[in-house]
Amino acid sequence: MSAAFRLPLQVFYEREARHPQQRFLVQPCGGGKVQELNWADVARQVRSAAQWLRERQLPPGSRIAIIGKNSAHWIIADLAIWMAGHVSVPLYPNLTAESVAQVLEHSESALVFIGKLDAWPEMAAGVRPGLPTISLPLAPKGRFDFCWDDLQRCQPLAESPCPAAEQLATIIYTSGTTGMPKGVMHSFANLGFAASHGVDLFGLGPDDRLLSYLPLCHVAERMFVEMAAIYTGQTVFFAESLDTFLVDLRRARPTAMFGVPRIWTKFQMGVYSKMPARRLDFLLGLPFIGKRVGHKVLAGLGLDALRVALSGAAPVPQALLHWYQRLGLDVLEVYGMTENCGYSHIGRSGEYAPGWIGRPCPEVQVRIDESGEVQVRSGAVMQGYYKDPQKTAETVTEDGFLRTGDKGEQDAAGNLRLTGRLKEIFKTSKGKYVAPAPIEIRLAEHAHIEQVCVVGDGLSAPLGLCVLSAAGQRAAGGSTREDLHSSLEGLLAQVNGRLDKHERLHRLVVVKDSWAVENGFLTPTLKIKRNVIESTYGGSFQAWSEREEVVLWQD
Structure with missing residues (x-):
């Protein structure tokens, strides 16, 4: 195996030997206190936990689950599972008990690590009786079969096992916008390929800092935080809670950060809550002063040290990218899927073209089939879906290309633009097909709209359903x-003016509900669940279509 393509544990052992005293993980412990772990600390804990797991004498390649919010010991447990020769199965920390039971049963998990959680009593019912549980530091109070101290009493594993490249490393269950999540199987080669090539794109190293706050069980955080830190030697800071997020961000002052569009929007809304958009826009436009104002705004957010800022998991409004550019920060778009380790396309600094994501990542082949579907092939493409060869065959072509399900187009330089999801495209009652995603991106550019869903299957014309931001809600409730x-x-007229006749929205409906992960409207990665939205409001679609008002407010 070439030096350009090393496997995760190989790199971990190199870090352990090369700079054992360098800071690796910084974990807040409440009350303003933090615990700093260097590479030697982490390696010692990983090796003791791996030895304990070996002593369980489980069959090689047993599945071991991790349920918990992001923490230093989430990563330590993941590494220990690998070092012991097993497969990690991460679960979202906000699943229902039913979903927990589904994943644990489907994966046939033999053990479960329980980490930091807010709603463990509700989730605990999903862990079947007799399935051993191990509490990590910061785990909630409860009855567990083992605790982390039990594992740490073991003599650290002396050897440094290196699993085979094609050995299964992890099964990542997709959050899914519909139905039962699928178990995506990734080998150590998949992870190593994506991490080795990915970190070369940014020139990051041991002096860089990351803040881990998106779910580590999701492929983006797993790759951009856990794998990237191992491959570059960066320090990982963890966010303590939603309430302390800005404090955590300022403490970390990350030099690299990955966020979903809603996170970048929330930062913007937070700025607007302290300074009206018009005043900020005026100040940013002033010669000499504008640059200092932009830096001050970024410093207030804790983003003034950022060198690499990425946005992925969903399309991001172009107006939002432009807003950050005016502050002095280039937010680059990333495109990828759980099925290819999130490693597919990325924008490059200085090459931004409105509406285009960017060129393929190194060693990624791309083609657009006759239906317009984007298909990609690389060493990051999954082994398949766990226990589902039929779905695997439907998703990965015979020649190894991943069917993304996204429609798109490429320019002469290989830049990619997405034009919609094949399965999300709907047909109006007039027989015309409409792709909702591009319309939603345009509507989301409004400063007071936080979330949008365009619907219209079987209707004479599409409808735009929107949720207001906190500032928008204040405006709606006042004078x-x-x-x-x-x-x-005005927004609706402007957007419709840029659409083909059959795409134009009939009405814009301001719904009174909040769309959140907790009430089932969003996936854990903050994508809207169209089926939930359509089932919740579908009974009103026809009545809304027949109203005369252009903008409706849900009663």
């Missing part, structure tokens, strides 16, 4: 509601 209403009417 400025009339101004907001007029602004939304």
